[in-house]
Amino acid sequence: MSEGIEKSTAKTMMLEVVTPYHHFFEGKVEAVVLSALDGELGILPGHAPVVVALTPGITHVTVNGKHRYAVMMEGFAEIGPFMTVVVCNAAEWPENIDVERAQAAYERAINRYRDETQNPQERIYARNSMRRAKMRLQLVADHGTEEQMKKLRDMHTV
Amino acid sequence: MEQLFDIKKRIRSVDQIGQLTRAMQLVSAAKMRKSKAQLAQVLPFFSLCAESMLEIQRSNRDIDNPYFRLRKKKLGETWKIGYFILTGDQGLAGAYNHNVIRISEDHIRGKILDNVNKGLKTEYTLYVFGNVGREKLARDGYFVDKEFSFPISEPTYYEARAVADTIRHKYMAGEFDLVYLVYTKMESSINMKPIITRVVPVNTDALVAILPNGTNDAGMALEKGAALTYHPNPEDVFSFLIDTYLNAMLYGALVEAYASEQTARMMAMDNATQSADDMLKDLTLKSNQARQSKITTELIELVNGANQVQ
Numbered sequence: 382m383s384e385g386i387e388k389s390t391a392k393t394m395m396l397e398v399v400t401p402y403h404h405f406f407e408g409k410v411e412a413v414v415l416s417a418l419d420g421e422l423g424i425l426p427g428h429a430p431v432v433v434a435l436t437p438g439i440t441h442v443t444v445n446g447k448h449r450y451a452v453m454m455e456g457f458a459e460i461g462p463f464m465t466v467v468v469c470n471a472a473e474w475p476e477n478i479d480v481e482r483a484q485a486a487y488e489r490a491i492n493r494y495r496d497e498t499q500n501p502q503e504r505i506y507a508r509n510s511m512r513r514a515k516m517r518l519q520l521v522a523d524h525g526t527e528e529q530m531k532k533l534r535d536m537h538t539v
Numbered sequence: 540m541e542q543l544f545d546i547k548k549r550i551r552s553v554d555q556i557g558q559l560t561r562a563m564q565l566v567s568a569a570k571m572r573k574s575k576a577q578l579a580q581v582l583p584f585f586s587l588c589a590e591s592m593l594e595i596q597r598s599n600r601d602i603d604n605p606y607f608r609l610r611k612k613k614l615g616e617t618w619k620i621g622y623f624i625l626t627g628d629q630g631l632a633g634a635y636n637h638n639v640i641r642i643s644e645d646h647i648r649g650k651i652l653d654n655v656n657k658g659l660k661t662e663y664t665l666y667v668f669g670n671v672g673r674e675k676l677a678r679d680g681y682f683v684d685k686e687f688s689f690p691i692s693e694p695t696y697y698e699a700r701a702v703a704d705t706i707r708h709k710y711m712a713g714e715f716d717l718v719y720l721v722y723t724k725m726e727s728s729i730n731m732k733p734i735i736t737r738v739v740p741v742n743t744d745a746l747v748a749i750l751p752n753g754t755n756d757a758g759m760a761l762e763k764g765a766a767l768t769y770h771p772n773p774e775d776v777f778s779f780l781i782d783t784y785l786n787a788m789l790y791g792a793l794v795e796a797y798a799s800e801q802t803a804r805m806m807a808m809d810n811a812t813q814s815a816d817d818m819l820k821d822l823t824l825k826s827n828q829a830r831q832s833k834i835t836t837e838l839i840e841l842v843n844g845a846n847q848v849q
Contacts, residue, residue, distance in 0.1 A: 399587050432595065
């Protein structure tokens with residue numbers, strides 16, 4: 382492990398994000414902030430090995446000193462000193478998010494969740510999809526393009 | 540001459556069938572290319588999930604999670620088994636459907652026999668994707684859940700998640716003790732193999748078997764044997780892992796089965812088209828011969844007639 386300690390002083394680590402539809406991200410990063418079950422978790426190169434459960438949320442990646450944000454859905458991450466592998470159900474950059482669709486999904490989910498006549502399992506699903514849609518909207522609101530933000534504002538003023 | 544007319548009729552029908560199979564081949568080829576691309580995208584996700592499960596189980600022999608624990612049965616008790624069988628919605632795909640059905644039937648019979656020998660009872664339910672398999676298995680007298688119907692073509696992750704939820708729910712409610720998945724794995728573009736794998740409780744040996752060849756160590760973040768910690772706690776991490784693992788298993792199997800089906804159909808139709816072409820060649824030759832001999836006979840008749848007039 383002595384070799385490991387030497388190497389772990391390196392400034393970057395590999396980050397790999399895998400989803401069922403595509404290889405979302407692969408490359409060297411300086412830091413990554415994941416949304417773990419109990420809050421955000423920052424990872425720097427040389428982190429001790431840990432497996433983390435992820436909940437839908439905004440992930441923050443630092444590449445070459447630049448910050449990038451993406452939304453990632455539930456999954457898990459394997460973290461090692463040189464490499465972090467994130468396996469999640471879906472991941473998107475803000476510019477790829479369809480604002481109208483996310484908003485529609487959010488409204489649909491919130492109505493289903495509030496409907497007391499639904500069975501409990503159904504309401505849990507609704508709560509989860511509500512959270513997913515909310516995170517997408519949140520990401521657009523914080524880091525989306527001008528056009529997306531305008532769309533979002535228009536929708537909220539209507 | 541009667542014969543010439545018959546041959547011409549056959550040529551027409553063979554030609555029409557040939558056109559049909561050629562069209563089907565083209566359709567399957569297009570679908571196959573699409574599904575293969577989808578398969579290539581899902582494989583890393585699928586194998587990463589399987590690998591993580593393996594690695595975590597390897598380093599934590601004593602984890603106590605219902606999804607890892609094989610339930611124990613006493614004499615006279617019943618094993619409840621759920622089979623999820625992936626067949627095609629259409630035939631004309633060579634031995635594709637037949638192979639899947641055959642190994643499922645063998646497996647069910649084997650399980651029942653095995654349990655009878657141990658003094659246990661067996662209850663099973665088949666959940667079949669695809670009409671061909673559902674009808675065949677129901678006709679053969681197996682207990683098929685008739686309510687369960689699911690589109691097999693162009694699978695999405697969302698659909699896979701719905702099925703995975705059913706499995707999870709039934710397994711935890713005690714409706715199943717074992718869940719098997721039967722599908723066709725694409726070993727290479729010309730070699731497809733039907734396989735049976737146990738989904739829950741998680742079977743490490745089966746996991747190794749379904750991993751694409753040579754990816755056993757690819758992309759692991761963790762060093763083998765490193766002490767692992769779980770954040771926030773092992774239970775939560777496991778519930779997420781199992782969740783993702785089951786979804787990935789189902790989705791991976793659906794995509795792979797669909798790609799296999801299209802490939803099998805394309806190959807079958809390719810063969811059919813070729814046979815039609817061969818037959819056409821043969822029949823054309825025969826028809827030419829028949830025409831030739833007809834002309835010869837007519838000529839002889841003419842010459843004979845002329846001779847008699849002289």
